[in-house]
Amino acid sequence: MGELSLPEQLALTAETVEQNLAHGDQVHAPRPIDHTAAFRARRAAVAAGDELTAAGYRVDGLYRRLLTVWLEFSAMTAVDHATAAAFTEEVVGIVRRHGGRYDGWGGFLVPPDPA
Template identity: 80%
Template sequence: MPRDVEEQVALGAQLVEERLSLGDQVHEPRPIDHLAGFRSRRAATAAGEELVAAGYRIDGLRRRLLTVWLEFSAMTAVDSATAAAFTREVVGIVDRHGGTYDGWGGFLVAADDEAGAGS
């Protein structure tokens, strides 16, 4: 079921709060995965091109039943302001191509991950 951008931003804020409660270092960049569904491959491909131009990487394009699922990602932090900004950007692109954004997710970055990142 389609969700408007404000609902997606609110869901993202809940994810950020949950991550903070688990000790996630939300200001640290990490790969964040996104998923969007479209009615046609043409629409998904067009959205994918716009997402690539905006700095995202396309990770997959798969048809399941009547939906074409576009998987994409970017390296980013997930603090409240950053998550709201990328959610607004992605929902805008997906909406322009008639798709439905299904949200974002990724690994937590713990305080000791930060210290061991270079080793």
């Protein structure tokens, strides 16, 4: 499967937010969101990780599997439509500047407070 365009990534993000809403997620509540990206070279993954760290993300892992170097990173954030679109656009831009392919994001749902 080839790399998704930014509009395709943003469409997937919107779909994920809608699925979260359908499950009762409190999308405006911050929670840890995990991201992954793939690179051909460790040097590029490290450089992307440095830029992501400067942008407020935490690098959680860097490992090689076959011919791919995987970068795992995260941030505490809400996942409402506007916030999720903004972080998707930001991380796709950073990952691509370093020759990588963004593999998406995910995290736990935040249930409503019991009344």
